[in-house]
Amino acid sequence: MNKLAIIGGSGLYNIDGIKDEKWLNVDTPWGKPSDQILEAKIEDKQVYFLPRHARGHKINPSNINFRANIDALKQLGVTDIISVSAVGSLKEELEPGKFVLVDQFIDRTFARVKTFFDKEIVAHVSMAKPTSPGLMKACEEVLKKLNLKHKVSGTYLVMEGPQFSSLAESNLYRSWGCDVIGMTNMPEAKLAREAEIRYTSVAMVTDYDCWHEDHEDVSVEQVIKTLLSNADNARKMIVEVVKNFENFIDPKDPANNCLDTAIITDRSHWTETTKQELKNIAGRVLKS
Template sequence: MTKAVLGIIGGSGLYDLPGLQNVREEHIASPGRAVGCGPIGDIDGLPIVFMSRHDKGHRLSPTDINYRANIDVMKRAGVTDLISLSACGSYKENLPPGTFVIVDQFVDRTHNRATSFFGTGCVAHVSMAHPTAPRLRMRIAEAAEAESIAVARDGTYVCMEGPQFSTLAESLTYKGLGYSVVGMTNLPEAKLAREAELCYATVAMVTDFDCWHPDHDAVTVQDIIRVLMANAEKAARLVARIAKDFPREHEPCPIGSDRALDTAIITAPEARDPELLKKLDAVAGRILNG
């Protein structure tokens, strides 16, 4: 059995993780991309790796985040299960501000981001039919209900490029298509987590109704920040409860998130680029060195 290590990526308003104990700062190199650093510690004895997606002080826009480095660093830190906490807008009246949505599907509307660790010299195709890990989603839902946090157990997250908020036409289109929430960060994050064989789940924390709603037709950062603060307190309680109840040994994913590369790499061994393979040592080392 593999020891469970829980990774937490904090989005807007979540720049640290209250309750993290035995904290140490580590710098972990991500070859050819960046150096990731973040507090590593534990909650209730469960190892936790925390990362602030936008950096301290919210320095990085959604487009400028180095998603590949972030996921690579999580993998190198030993993370087995990764929970993304993200602010979002809602397309449904029954998902008002303050609600947490445990996303089960994504729609990718980004256009300016690196979406894969693989490429020329080593091509891989992983399945994204079910982009989040069902057992991890279940544990999040149970923790939210135990903490009396309003939660929806599923929903579709449409990821727009940003950093601008939606036009009214976009908002009405996505609402009409039945999507649940809109955000700017969780793709390519989910795709990269799948390539890194991490069990991944998103908690979309609703801050507003987006501009389709007559009371929210001019969403402002100031409006959102007020809800962010309340959501951050609930998020800290949620993570603490998840950690308390989380199994100390990693549970195999029922949809195979943790073995996504078993049949994914299509490039013949003799055609693989040695320089790219070096960068893939953490993400794909189980397959490439097996």
């Protein structure tokens, strides 16, 4: 059975018609996730919502417990994640209010733990194609249906933050051909892959970072204003995707069973302690 989770801002779950709402406490070997996880139904389809920064936006991007977030969702049986996040634009044609369906990342974060396999058991999953093509297609079809401005395929530069970019940094990332810049999708996407959860990223452009000479430097006020104006569109997208995402699941998705060929450490070195720590994430392969 396929289950979808949405990771994003606190207001994404304020959806008309949502029912059977229940906030769940989930413990993980990595600590507590960002917040309780909302279990609910949209037209009889079960869905989960995880406020990435906690309700009220209380967690700095660098302090998000990404491992706990992914582990908690895996425990709930989540097979697919749609990440919804605010980003700055690095290209003229990606104006505020536009959606970008991300299919590549450049990870420039440096203060975060980026793997579940950090002691005794070592695994190397492929991130060549870091997002799930089927989920991205599901989102694309919905954005078309709703007639919302969007771009299919884009590179997301993930910076550490919490400060916004310097002008020199912004221009450097533009020279690399990046489309958008944000602070939250790494190591989230990497950890989802290690957990064999299909993942896609829907980026909502809120500003032009600081490179555009005809626009003000990015500010929190500006970001929030654009986010609020676009939140209804994001919620409409979620409702439609929940209904139909299963129709787009790709049997050859790179996340499917990727741990089969990723673990390099010989079984003789696996300890029960580490196996217990990884049981939610990698129990399928550790038991085999």
